Amino acid sequence: MAPKSDKKRESNQQNKKATNKCEDPEYLEKVDPILMKNIRELTAGRDNLRIFVPMCGKTHDMLWLAEQGHAITGAEINPRYIRAFFRDAELEYELRSEQITTKTKANIYEAEGQNITLYQCDIFDLSVEVLSQFDAIWDQSALPVINEIGAERLKDYTSLMQTLLKPDGRHMVEVCKHGANFVDSKMLKSLFGDKSDVRYIGKRIWKYDPQDFAEEECEEEEEEKESMGNKKHGEHDSHTHEEHESHGCGEHGHDDDHGKTQMFYHLITFKDEVSATSKRKRKIEEPGMKKSKKTPQRHLPKRKCKK
Numbered sequence: 001m002a003p004k005s006d007k008k009r010e011s012n013q014q015n016k017k018a019t020n021k022c023e024d025p026e027y028l029e030k031v032d033p034i035l036m037k038n039i040r041e042l043t044a045g046r047d048n049l050r051i052f053v054p055m056c057g058k059t060h061d062m063l064w065l066a067e068q069g070h071a072i073t074g075a076e077i078n079p080r081y082i083r084a085f086f087r088d089a090e091l092e093y094e095l096r097s098e099q100i101t102t103k104t105k106a107n108i109y110e111a112e113g114q115n116i117t118l119y120q121c122d123i124f125d126l127s128v129e130v131l132s133q134f135d136a137i138w139d140q141s142a143l144p145v146i147n148e149i150g151a152e153r154l155k156d157y158t159s160l161m162q163t164l165l166k167p168d169g170r171h172m173v174e175v176c177k178h179g180a181n182f183v184d185s186k187m188l189k190s191l192f193g194d195k196s197d198v199r200y201i202g203k204r205i206w207k208y209d210p211q212d213f214a215e216e217e218c219e220e221e222e223e224e225k226e227s228m229g230n231k232k233h234g235e236h237d238s239h240t241h242e243e244h245e246s247h248g249c250g251e252h253g254h255d256d257d258h259g260k261t262q263m264f265y266h267l268i269t270f271k272d273e274v275s276a277t278s279k280r281k282r283k284i285e286e287p288g289m290k291k292s293k294k295t296p297q298r299h300l301p302k303r304k305c306k307k
């Protein structure tokens, strides 16, 4: 980390660098084009939102969203990807740790000069008590990975996302067609349940570029060699983030031999309580009922409350 002398000047320089980066076409090429095109779907045209990016890896989208004026919180189990994010974004960070469950601490990386905070921990150790609620969630390629870990965890994951989202919040999901782990729109509807609307936004083809992950893979190999050197034959690590490595960024499944993957985008929102109420009212007036112009609430049968 850079020394903290003349912090203000450094921070201004970082802001400038990041701004230049976000204007750089090469950089913008790495930001999800469907996210950029549909940003108003995610934000509903609102400014200064709190946006959560679960299982964020090192996605450039976080810097781009922060550049749009939003406060970004990401969660990622692998510290290598978190460091790679800060390296690529050319941002300094402060590191601290915080108790997130009775047994677990998370490492928290806070960017200097940008409103970006990344939690290095298992997504399932996070809760609304730790993070509070968000205005929006940008959820990229997490569901197929969860499906790979175990289909039974999909419901835990979607329930967690629902508790983390404000009632008027918007959750944009990208699912890549990950072989058997693909989560299609029918599954999304069943996972998010009757209280949510799931609307298809679009799709695109993503081409895997091994160069994108070359540095992390080198780092990984170096660390493996080092740990092999320090370990006696047959010794294994206990529970670490390495157990999740096979579900990492560089492990996207591809639908053909050319490294191309189809990505599908959906917008998930809670059903509007007001329109849900008026639909319920309409139903009461419907078949076999004499249509009264006004149906005052007091004429409807009162529901009995359980004592």
Ligand SMILES: C[S@@+](CC[C@H](N)C(=O)[O-])C[C@H]1O[C@@H](n2cnc3c(N)ncnc32)[C@H](O)[C@@H]1O
Residues within 6 Å of the ligand: 054, 055, 056, 057, 058, 059, 075, 076, 077, 078, 081, 121, 122, 123, 124, 139, 140, 141, 142, 145, 244, 247, 248, 249, 250
């Ligand atoms: C397919 S990558 C997607 C990364 C990023 N969203 C993107 O699209 O570039 C899945 C990410 O989830 C992370 N991951 C896997 N299991 C996790 C868990 N239990 N908690 C938090 N992150 C996890 C992996 O390390 C990896 O970075």
